Amino acid sequence: MIPGTWIVRPTEPVPYDLASDLMHDLAERRADDLIPDVLILLEHPPVYTGGRRSDPAHMLWPEERMRARGAALRLADRGGSFTFHGPGQLVGYPIMRLDSRLDVIPHLRRMEEVAIRTGADLGLSLGRDERQTGVWAGPAKVCAIGVRLSAAKVTLHGFGLNCSTDLSWFDAIVPCGLPDRSVTSLSRVAGRTISVAEVAPLVERHAAEVFGSALVPAPTDIADAFAAPARAAER
């Protein structure tokens, strides 16, 4: 194992397509051992995403209505059903090479553990559901998880932790395909506003512990690539 995991933490929201491209590129480079594991922590502009096996019936609004509200719709090459990413949600993409394909389920559990410990720091009691991957505050899901494992055993995609997400975005879908369960955010559970900026350092700390690897900043050209839209706007 290469000591240390690169952390990429763009300050501006990263469009889903760009993040997806870069994530896949990094995963290929990780597969070839050209780079160490990478943890990407970011926010997306509003976007609905589904896995390849997502049930179209779980999309309650037509795409036009999503677009009219300012959200894109994308199909992603990950497991799991439809979800929403947007402002106020901390998205984590651990690009990590696993020793064994069997380690992918423990990988899901590790992501859950990061969110649970983060919640504990904030005084919130979050937990797992034995049958449903994700992190829950009572009956409501606060952190959604969906991943892809490449042929070279590198993980892609990851988790979305609702910090101060406007939960009405989730009206458009049946989140994670579970009609009888609802979605919540850390802010709603805590009864105060908990921002992504407040949560991100906690997630970084717990990710280092749970994944067992110190986080070191990624080289600047990688960080710059994620900042491309912000730079373009400045020009």
Next chain:
Amino acid sequence: MTTSITMPQLGETVLEGTIIRWLKQVGDTVAADEPLFEISTDKVDTEIPSPAAGTLSAILVPEGETVSVGTELATIDDGARGAGDTASDAGATSDAGTTAAVTTTPPGADGSKPPTTDGTGTTRSAGTAPRRVPVSTPARGGPRSSILSPIVRKMAAEHGVNLGKVTGSGAGGRITKGDIEAYLASEPPAATAPKLRVVSPADGAREEIVPVSHIRKRIAEHMHESVQTSARAWSMVDVDLENVALLREREKQAFRDREGAALTYMPFVARAVCEALLEYPQVNAELRGDDLVLHRYVNLGIAVAYAEGLIVPVIADADSMNLVGLARAIGDIASRARAKQLSPDEVHGATFTITNPGPFGSIMSVPIINQPNTAILSLDAVEKRPVVVDDAIAIRHRVYLSMSWDHRVIDGALASRFLARVKASLETWDFAEDLGR
């Protein structure tokens, strides 16, 4: 030598997975460790690498199917025969579930991994790349960021674009999709690659575009080829199954208790057909060039419907079996066909085929001949019908047995005699003896 690809284990408690995509088609060449298919479990989509190099010789589980761990999914043939081969033995179990099948070659260890092009336009391969990069080493890049999106890389590869000639307009000189498009517009057109159609699950669509599954394509080819090849003609007889029905009624409970399966009409018909085929070998034959090959044995194909289509497992040497043996064999292959647990050998080599649309309510059918057979028989629904028996109207169990036959080999008189023989056997044989009673 053939390598069997099985559904790998993806977690200690994960017992099944869904094939979401085959990344190779039958006949494609596959390198060891090249991604071969994708499977989906609850929250994880997983790309599975090929455990061996060779040609993908069969896909046994189509996209969209969910099967349990260990189910055979495909076979890879390395073209070599005999011992001394490094490929794994077919059917062996997966090594702790870490790969699709038996052997695992470390990435690039056999040098077969195709080289990929990175952002600097140079070629790297796993064999020459350093396996460990110190943390402090920045990503390679030089003046341009080395990060390149897969779309850009794919476009460049498809159009044969030398990336060194493309000016990047993105951050840090990153080449964007637009840059490639602009470059292509300024260059003479290269051969265009086929476009992929993306199916979006938009609501309210009046048409749905569904990719044709691999198995559907194979069925389509097979059926079309048969119709183009054979001179199909058709005959039908109306058979009285009253005696069979009475026997079946009397014996079905004992049979179920003993065999754990229902006693259907199929083994009775199969038994009568096998006997008649030995008597009329042209119906159990194959036209091979200028020769007619008459089989003196019966490998009986049974068409089995399942969710994705149709498969014809074969009962080898069915003519050597009695009624109970046939009933067991039919039950066995039908259940394994639906569970997709047939070996490739079991779906080849039929000399005659019976199809059985009866359970779905059809009363007569004109099936397409299963090439290279010369005929196919359809067992439709057995019904109680009013018929004239000894100048009186009686209610009897009756069935139409239809046969499509190849007029290149068989004439109407022969087809009719064959069917008459099957009819006579079903109406007059004492099957009780065959049931061991």
